Amino acid sequence: MRASDKAYAALREDIVEWRLAPGTVLAEVEQSERLGVSRTPLREALGRLTAEGLTTAGGRGVVVTDISLEDIDELFELRETLEGKAAALAARRGDAATFERLQRELLDAPGLIAGGKPALHDYYELVGRLDAAIDAAISNSYLAQAMRSLRVHLVRIRRLAADDACRLTAAAAEHAAIAEAIAAGNPKLAEAATVIHLHRSLSHVKAAHASHPKEHHG
């Protein structure tokens, strides 16, 4: 693995996991020493992070981007647009059997969610497979790329909202509805199911954020 990849992965993880708080300045020498790489690959890593929007390169040094409540609204506004369209396209172009299989798995997901932490990982992996299946089905690299760049920020937000079993069970049902609509080849329904899911997710995140607003900033 290249040193720049290592630095990129480490920094990205640190930011997404909120170990590096928003506003932190990432001085090149300091970070290169901390991560055990030279300044050159570190700069490449910082460039990639900045291109993704996780950091901003304003003025002196790059700083970790802040994510506020307004940002969450904006983020979900774009997400609704992109993922709604993606679901609709997947319903038109996707393979029905693939999504029927995913739907069945998602309907069984509550068992996984109740099963504790190791099984929980299987659930997240299942949702990831649904995302990947949609990505593949839309056969639009530009749209897929736009969604990928969006998901980085979403993961960051997800860490703010401690997903409880109750919300995850509901989310699984919503995901199953999306898969069902895509399998049925119904674009409007798939888009509607996606919009519903995203709105519920947003409400949950905002509620969690409102009840523990400073958890990660102290």
Added chain:
Amino acid sequence: MRASDKAYAALREDIVEWRLAPGTVLAEVEQSERLGVSRTPLREALGRLTAEGLTTAGGRGVVVTDISLEDIDELFELRETLEGKAAALAARRGDAATFERLQRELLDAPGLIAGGKPALHDYYELVGRLDAAIDAAISNSYLAQAMRSLRVHLVRIRRLAADDACRLTAAAAEHAAIAEAIAAGNPKLAEAATVIHLHRSLSHVKAAHASHPKEHHG
């Protein structure tokens, strides 16, 4: 101006203006000598270009990305999604007076288009102002960022379709319709006007590309 900025601007211009054909490998030493900068800032420039999708960093060296007819369809599929949503949001949140002024200017645009090359530049600048006004009105940095990254590729395509006065006149009317709908605060209408405009643009580009398919590849 930093050397990396200079290299980035030069390479980006070369790619967008089709002076660097798709498939061209951008060897670091070769390009750094050609542009008169060192390898370090050149690598940063290449990284930015790759992040934007103008180049790909597969295997050995970075190569200029190809743009095919399928890519154009995919590109406009995403563009319709993003700009349609943007127009709708602008209609909801934008300042009516601003867009009324833009609409009046756009209705006068046929005079500019007929006026030859210097006046033509004014027309392009006017369309750019409409884009900027929409960007500002939506007040969603993530959506704006997604549209910015998309426009890079659109400029590249625009160079393929030699815009004639006839098409530009029609486009001006379509832009005026978009501005009017936004000024009227009608989101559905603004989105519809945008979708119409983009479909006409796409048809024009594809027609031009079909009649001169190899113009830029010889």
Added chain:
DNA sequence: ATGGACAGCTGTGTATACACTGATGCTGTC
């Protein structure tokens, strides 16, 4: 004659040294 292995080369990945810029703090003068 053909296949494999080794050497050389081309080109990227990384490290480090140097230059320049912006800021901050100290000192001198008004």
Added chain:
DNA sequence: GACAGCATCAGTGTATACACAGCTGTCCAT
């Protein structure tokens, strides 16, 4: 005492040197 100017320094921007990997061409062996 306050402000202006200069010096020092921290930190980024750039260049270059070095290491390593992949490919290619040639030579030797079968």
